[in-house]
Amino acid sequence: MTGWVAIAGLGPGDEALVTPEVRAAMAEATDAVGYIPYVRRVPERPGLTRHETDNREELDRARHALEMASEGRRVLVASSGDPGVFAMAAAVFEAVEDGPAHWRDLDIRVLPGVTAMLAAAARAGAPLGHDFCAINLSDNLKPWSLIERRLMAAVAGDFAMAFYNPRSKARPEGFGRVLDLLRAEAGSDRVILFARAVTTPDEALVVTTLGEATPEMADMRTMVIVGSSATRVIARDGRPFVYTPRWAAP
Amino acid sequence: MTGWVAIAGLGPGDEALVTPEVRAAMAEATDAVGYIPYVRRVPERPGLTRHETDNREELDRARHALEMASEGRRVLVASSGDPGVFAMAAAVFEAVEDGPAHWRDLDIRVLPGVTAMLAAAARAGAPLGHDFCAINLSDNLKPWSLIERRLMAAVAGDFAMAFYNPRSKARPEGFGRVLDLLRAEAGSDRVILFARAVTTPDEALVVTTLGEATPEMADMRTMVIVGSSATRVIARDGRPFVYTPRWAAP
Structure with missing residues (x-):
């Protein structure tokens, strides 16, 4: 054999x-x-x-x-x-x-x-440079309540978050609820990255805030990364760098 | 230039x-x-x-x-x-x-x-097959209170957890406190994987439970992965497979 x-x-x-x-x-x-x-x-x-x-x-x-x-x-x-x-x-x-x-x-x-979150993070800078969570936002195989429980826990722990499968044609509504929950719990100023089809010819990245984010910014080919409270944006010509520092103040 | x-x-x-x-x-x-x-x-x-x-x-x-x-x-x-x-x-x-x-x-x-957690997980099966957190257990650059806050949040969200830098000569005590906290919050039956120096000639894997785990099982070359409540062990000749199912019951 x-x-x-x-x-x-x-x-x-x-x-x-x-x-x-x-x-x-x-x-x-x-x-x-x-x-x-x-x-x-x-x-x-x-x-x-x-x-x-x-x-x-x-x-x-x-x-x-x-x-x-x-x-x-x-x-x-x-x-x-x-x-x-x-x-x-x-x-x-x-x-x-x-x-x-x-x-x-x-x-x-x-x-x-x-994995996609590492490629997406690499393109933006280092948004997962400190503690983070990875969450699949599809409720095909788990109840929506568990997704919400995990989002609440991720905010409570002040983790950065990487979201797989944020939105699909069969699940158009859920991601809007995720954005609403995160805005309410983490605030509108929190950094969010939409990284579509990274490393392919269709690649497109958008760096914005929860306050400016809309559900339509994600589709089934998009990785979404939300920063922790410590995640920083470095402005420059062109797309900014996004990173989460290795350290946290006491 | x-x-x-x-x-x-x-x-x-x-x-x-x-x-x-x-x-x-x-x-x-x-x-x-x-x-x-x-x-x-x-x-x-x-x-x-x-x-x-x-x-x-x-x-x-x-x-x-x-x-x-x-x-x-x-x-x-x-x-x-x-x-x-x-x-x-x-x-x-x-x-x-x-x-x-x-x-x-x-x-x-x-x-x-x-990254190390993916290589360690691959060797064991698929312990990170569902939502998970990655936490650096070193308190060189962050307060210990933040590590504990994140561990509590990870348990509250029922995430699997991957721990980087669990223990070093300069920080011999912290990992014992992590195990104590996890045993108290997640129970002694929870699966834990110690994956040392994966993909190198020194590779060594141990699959056990929080109840049986001791701080000495980890050193600075070890990735530690703790399962969620859903993580399963498939017994067989030799080292078991460990995986976390893609689905969660309502």
């Missing part, structure tokens, strides 16, 4: 952010599974079969990967960003836990990558 | 986790500055000067990089992990804000990398 599953993080989009470890796994795989735009980033070659699936079928895709590995195939699960952050790794382990016992003995590796 | 500063994330240690973007910057730089073990990871070559500094001199190092870039040099600031997460990027922007006005017009880029 030489099969394996490698859940590989392809980074935010730019091929120059794909690690050599992930490239090597792409070169060794017999099969690549994943959401269509991600699996298409695995270069075609003889001996590789690419299995394209819809974004909503994460558990099915995970089971398919595990089944193929059980049969001795070398399966790359293509994930955007880092596979462990709101991506495919958790789905694979959910499938392992609920699946046949022998899946637990498979060679399953997670290959880390550059 | 063709100088620049590239604050480059070298990842957690394994050269296979250094992005091509960072490799390209290494190849173009005239100067590399950084803490000794990181700057030594920039390959020597003719035309490159490596400036090794002590870890405590972050702001001096940042200013040195900015001065050299002002003089037209191409300066790589070598940072471990991702430069924007408890690393050199915030120090550089602090220096920019406090420095001469012309530094604001320099070409300053942050090159993201695989």
Whole structure:
């Protein structure tokens, strides 16, 4: 039995952010599974079969990967960003836990990558330079009340915040409620960054304040980062730098 | 003026986790500055000067990089992990804000990398597969009261937590207090992962519970990850998988 599953993080989009470890796994795989735009980033070659699936079928895709590995195939699960952050790794382990016992003995590796919040932060400066939270704003898989509880806790702890999946066509309303909550709890002057499609040709960044932010500034390709109370903006020609200092006053 | 500063994330240690973007910057730089073990990871070559500094001199190092870039040099600031997460990027922007006005017009880029928590999480499974916080447990640059406030908020929000710099020779006591606080607030059964020197030859992982955890399990090379209430352990031969499901029950 030489099969394996490698859940590989392809980074935010730019091929120059794909690690050599992930490239090597792409070169060794017999099969690549994943959401269509991600699996298409695995270069075609003889001996590789690419299995394209819809974004909503994460558990099915995970089971398919595990089944193929059980049969001795070398399966790359293509994930955007880092596979462990709101991506495919958790789905694979959910499938392992609920699946046949022998899946637990498979060679399953997670290959880390550059997750979207790090790429977005890098473009703006260092807004996550001190303690921060990462929150998925989609309520597809959790109750909205838990999102609000976590937002309140993040404000109470004065964390910077990185929001994944802030808004989609199927969920147009939630992000406006998030902005309202944050304005009420953290104040209108708090810095907010909208980073759309970072490291791709469609990249667009906007630095503003909660008071000026509107829900339409985010879509499904946008990372949103909200500063802590200490986050600073350095004005200059062009887009300002945004950073959160390493220190905090007593 | 063709100088620049590239604050480059070298990842957690394994050269296979250094992005091509960072490799390209290494190849173009005239100067590399950084803490000794990181700057030594920039390959020597003719035309490159490596400036090794002590870890405590972050702001001096940042200013040195900015001065050299002002003089037209191409300066790589070598940072471990991702430069924007408890690393050199915030120090550089602090220096920019406090420095001469012309530094604001320099070409300053942050090159993201695989930060330690993502590499540690990948080795264990997907413990950061749902909402999480990242907290630097060093009180060198912030009051201990703020660390405790953030721990309490992280528990209140039921986040998974990733702890950087949990313990050092100069700060032997704090991490024990963190464990005590977490046991009291989150319970003894909560999963905790100690991931030491991940992706290096010294790598060692321990998966246990807060009830069984002791301060000595961490040192300055250890990432600590504490699960949320939903984090699960999949028993199997050898080290278990640890993951936090993508969903949460209403």
